[in-house]
Amino acid sequence: MNKRPPEDATRTAHASSGGQRHHGVVTTPVYHASTVRFRNVTALRDERNTEVTYGRKGTPTTFAVQEAIAELEGADGCIVFPSGVSAITTALIALLDSGDHLLMVDTAYKPTRDFSDKLLSTMGVETTYYGAGEDIRYYLRPNTRAVFLESPGSQTMEMLDIPTIVEAAHSHGASTIIDNTWATPLYCKPLNMGVDVCIHSVTKYISGHSDLMMGAVSANGKVLERIRTNASQLGLCTAPDDCYLAMRGLRTLAARLERHSRTAHTLATWLADRPEVGRVLYPALPDAPGHDIWKRNYTGATGLLSVLLEPVPDAQVVAMLDGFRYFGLGYSWGGFESLALPIPKQARPHTPWPGDGPIVRFHVGLEDPDDLLADLKAGFTRLNGADGLHGRSSS
Numbered sequence: 001m002n003k004r005p006p007e008d009a010t011r012t013a014h015a016s017s018g019g020q021r022h023h024g025v026v027t028t029p030v031y032h033a034s035t036v037r038f039r040n041v042t043a044l045r046d047e048r049n050t051e052v053t054y055g056r057k058g059t060p061t062t063f064a065v066q067e068a069i070a071e072l073e074g075a076d077g078c079i080v081f082p083s084g085v086s087a088i089t090t091a092l093i094a095l096l097d098s099g100d101h102l103l104m105v106d107t108a109y110k111p112t113r114d115f116s117d118k119l120l121s122t123m124g125v126e127t128t129y130y131g132a133g134e135d136i137r138y139y140l141r142p143n144t145r146a147v148f149l150e151s152p153g154s155q156t157m158e159m160l161d162i163p164t165i166v167e168a169a170h171s172h173g174a175s176t177i178i179d180n181t182w183a184t185p186l187y188c189k190p191l192n193m194g195v196d197v198c199i200h201s202v203t204k205y206i207s208g209h210s211d212l213m214m215g216a217v218s219a220n221g222k223v224l225e226r227i228r229t230n231a232s233q234l235g236l237c238t239a240p241d242d243c244y245l246a247m248r249g250l251r252t253l254a255a256r257l258e259r260h261s262r263t264a265h266t267l268a269t270w271l272a273d274r275p276e277v278g279r280v281l282y283p284a285l286p287d288a289p290g291h292d293i294w295k296r297n298y299t300g301a302t303g304l305l306s307v308l309l310e311p312v313p314d315a316q317v318v319a320m321l322d323g324f325r326y327f328g329l330g331y332s333w334g335g336f337e338s339l340a341l342p343i344p345k346q347a348r349p350h351t352p353w354p355g356d357g358p359i360v361r362f363h364v365g366l367e368d369p370d371d372l373l374a375d376l377k378a379g380f381t382r383l384n385g386a387d388g389l390h391g392r393s394s395s
């Protein structure tokens, strides 16, 4: 018997494999269900029944993707949600009560901040913010019950020193919760670094094909059960077709990420040498901000990066973005296609904005790298020619 623990690529290929449970069919089929008929009254009354009991509580299709993500995270269990945002909000509600304080990094995804500032606040939880790179001990209060991390930060890519933050939070008696979407369960394992709750927007790389919305929360022990109870009380359930698609995406995650990562490195290195670029915000580049932390705590970098341009009028950035052949304009990321997004400057009291120029975020897809480089190159030609000074202003 081969006792070697499997690597992640092997896990993604074999996790929650159907075995003989579904007539030998390799992929867990889509179970559409509301009612589930029980064999007898004893089975119906069995409260410890963890099998299929009612559609809202999940079907074998749901359980397959939950099991697979939990295995990759090294967690007791995983719960899937109808979106990444619902995964985040449900986990926060489970960890916090009225009168508690939540300490959140101010580079967190905007809808996460909005929920905390608005809905969570009406529930009696106060949220304050720490800066990426700051010592959180300065911000902990006697009633701080949870510390929220997101690394790298949304859009400006600041890395967080996860083990240091976890240690400070835990010695204060606070739980830690991380949005790990950028790294995926393959490139960072926060639970192994002591984080209590790890969240993914499955919408991004795990699904990988830009055609579904889903979130996942992985945790251990009592925390996991509390989140499961809350999800159930809120009536959240994830569609079986989407679970099937997420599972299908997960099977190829390791191979896709290798490609995203390789092309992103190529493009990031090329971008860093362009005169129009002030700084490439991609932690895998040796001189990027947060590179040391990335090297220590992450095993890879995915295909999402931001570029801080030298200051230019907005019209020039628009000329660049409007003319791309392959980089589509759109929200989300993690799919097979490349995307570009202009990033508006945001108010963040604790983390300095990386510079004065505009920021464009790129998602590097699965296209041929040379085609993407040619697209970027043509983009810079438009950027340089659109200010009217060169007599080629677009009308």
Ligand SMILES: *Cc1c(COP(=O)(O)O)cnc(C)c1O
Pocket (backbone or CB within 6 Å): 083, 084, 085, 086, 109, 154, 179, 181, 182, 201, 202, 203, 204, 213, 214, 215, 332
């Ligand atoms: C997209 C995203 C989310 C939200 O996920 P949805 O599936 O769109 O609800 C949360 N966190 C990060 C970092 C994201 O990029």
